[in-house]
Amino acid sequence: MATAPRSGLAGMLRSWVSFLAPAAPADTPLTRESARRLVQGFLGEEGTPPSGGINEQGFGGLDAGGTSLYFEWHEDTQALECSALVYRFREPPKPGVIDGFRAEEREGTDTGGGTVDYEPENRGLFLSRTYTRMPTERAFAKDLRQLMKASRHWGDVVLDRVASRVFHPEELRQG
Template identity: 60%
Template sequence: MTREAARALVRWYLQTQGAGMSEGLNENGLGGTMVGSAQLYFEHHADTQVLECSALVYRFREDPKPGVIDGFQKEAQEGADTGGGTVDFETENKSLFLSRNYAQIPSSAEFTKEMERLMKASLDWGTTVLDRVASRVFGT
């Protein structure tokens, strides 16, 4: 997916979510929005021509303790609903996301449905799954 195609898709999606005249992606290929309580981020990777769509699960204040990210990975492996995404920890901003990648432009209806699933799952992961991981890792 070219950057222009990704920009057009994200611009269209953000406008359907009430963002007004958003560019979609900035000159660095980044964009984002809040939909209700969910935070959604977009990044176009020029080297692979992929649009990455990420719903925030949790932003850590410090580096996560050993076993925490593995605990989230294990939840996904055990079948916790990821909304079609994968567990994605970004070390540079200490944030945990559920992310999906698009190499081809999906239909508008498909993209909207998949973003809704991703955001719904991220909200569940930020509460229910987070509690299970904390209990498993820290015994709380």
């Protein structure tokens, strides 16, 4: 489905991104440069100011539509990890909480194509997807929008459900 060009800054950014050549042919091994261009194109589509996509340390990100999305290039595995934040804990999570989220994933709760990913160093719970082969720009954008939508659902709905299961299981048995 085609959309009309946006006006203003977003329209200029879309024009800027449109003259970029594709990051790399689809289904080829991902490289740091093709990952950088892929992220750069997605950020441009989302209306962010022109960006390098991934910085020299291999990181990038954006806040859009109530979701924080992070990119990390893993040089050792030649992989691009894309992570949508579900929740950032103030303290390390209580025992059973992360297992509760993983149980939700195993039970089939929509993850937007990602997997539950807890990062202890920043106490962030994410839904993450990893790419080692080049997707088309269109497929990549669709994947990330699904991931972002799922992370909002997990933050709005699944978080409370997991907390109830972990901290108040007796209430669930009574109902």
